[in-house]
Amino acid sequence: MLTTGYNGSARGDINCCDRGVCRREELGVPKGERYELCRAVHAEQNAIISAARRDMINSTIYIVGKELDGQYANPKPCLLCSRMLKNAGVKTVLGRGTAGDIIELAVAEL
Numbered sequence: 001m002l003t004t005g006y007n008g009s010a011r012g013d014i015n016c017c018d019r020g021v022c023r024r025e026e027l028g029v030p031k032g033e034r035y036e037l038c039r040a041v042h043a044e045q046n047a048i049i050s051a052a053r054r055d056m057i058n059s060t061i062y063i064v065g066k067e068l069d070g071q072y073a074n075p076k077p078c079l080l081c082s083r084m085l086k087n088a089g090v091k092t093v094l095g096r097g098t099a100g101d102i103i104e105l106a107v108a109e110l
Contacts (some may be wrong), residue, residue: 003055005047007065026048035078044081048088056061057089064096072098076105 014050016022016039024037035042041049047061065073075095077085084095086107093105 003047005043005045006038007043007097008046010041013039020033027042032078035080042078042081044077050070051088053088058091060092060094061085062094072096072100074098075103080083082107096102 023035026036027034029037031058043065044061044063048056063075063077065075066071075093077093077096088108090105090107093107095105097103
């Protein structure tokens, strides 16, 4: 089974880039912190939500993202997404590293 996910506001909500303001940036929150303040649903969360549990068991998730400057983003899931991936039964996490290489992230260490 194949599912996809994207970073963006919850269904029906307006994305921060369309609103012209990011709450976390307004508050000066550093990248990687205080995601409970964020309007977005992460790509990993959207992928899990869109899949049946039976299809997630022993699955592989591929993570790639780009920053606004075009550089590859760090593919390591945040702590909340890491816990969700573990509970969903994902076995392998592969990502496109910041240098463009493919790296495997150990689920047990996420």
